[in-house]
Amino acid sequence: MGADSVLLLAVAGVASGLTGSIAGLASLFSYPALLAAGLPPVAANVTNTVALFANTAGTAAGSREELRGQGRRLLRLALLAAAGGSVGAALLLSTPASAFGDVVPWLIALGSALILVREPLRRLAENSPHFTAGGLRARLPLAGAVLLVGLYGGYFGAAAGVLMLAVLSMSVNEPLRVTNAVKNIATGAANVTAAVAYAFLAPVHWAAAAALGLGCLVGSRIGPVVVRRLPEKPLRVAIALAGLGLAVSLWWQGS
Template structure:
């Protein structure tokens, strides 16, 4: 990897960390940058997953206020997402990617629409039966599936997770966004560990991208904290639909 590629990846990492912590769209910048740096698709995918580990570190550091009092919820959701991430990594390592990648734009578009329709859908979800710990079975299954998707491919997994969590809790968007970042991070970390040992990770590219991600993700929660909720939610949804459209074409 030459110096120009390294600079490109650091810059893409800053953009990825910022967009990932704010909107769940880190891969919108990081994955194309890895391809532009010369990595083949599979290597770019696994390298991207490893590099985005620093997103979790940065957003956790920047979201301490929003995460206060959320420990039990984070553990519960993190375990579900981590289990899904493990399954997703196993799928990537053992199956062809073509079939699953064909579904990716549809999943991103679905998550974006769910964010736009949050309020009526939330009222519907509140009527569903819940487990003893307060987590609905629908929520548990959805978090597991989003974790699986995040471990397998990951583009806009944060949009999907934000949509799922937004339907399950009546709370300010910055809190939901912070919880989303930790949950998707749990899926990402478990997949990254598997890829570190079993997949063609480009470590130089991962280091450059991860450095930028750490800086960008640290700033993201601060921005979310000061932006009005409804325009931010609409902006996230529209960006997700834009990404889905770009993947279709």
């Protein structure tokens, strides 16, 4: 791998760390950069998953303020996401890489739309006699959704953070910056689980992963600081629109 490719991946890593920690869209920059560096799709996918481990480390370090007091919640969500990530990694290693190709844009579009309409849907749910904010009926769908997003993150991962943010946003009433920090740890758990499997069983390009991961570490450390200073509603709209843009782009490429 030449110096130009290393520089490309490092810069893409910084952009991925920023967008990943802020909007859950790390792969918007990292995956195309790996393809541009000459990696085939499957190798790019697994290398991307390994490199984005740095995203979790950076956002955890940068979000200590938001994560304070969230220990039990983080443990529960991380275990669910990690279990899903393990299944997703197993699926990738045993099925064609294009298996989710048709459904991925629709999943991303759905998650983005849910972020946009979070408040009306939350009010509707809270006014429903079948909804209990802290009860079993609320927790079971959340657990299943986190597990499925973890599975998706372990398998492919593009905009998994958008999907996780949508799921968590519908389940709690808290500042977006807190939900975003929790989202980063949950998706990171799925990512780390899959990355361990890929490190031993898949064609990871380690030089590319190192260059990309270093950039991700820098960008993801800055991201939470940026989130604290941005107004919540415009940030939520920007995340949703970016997710919809990615969904359209992936649909266009696959058509």
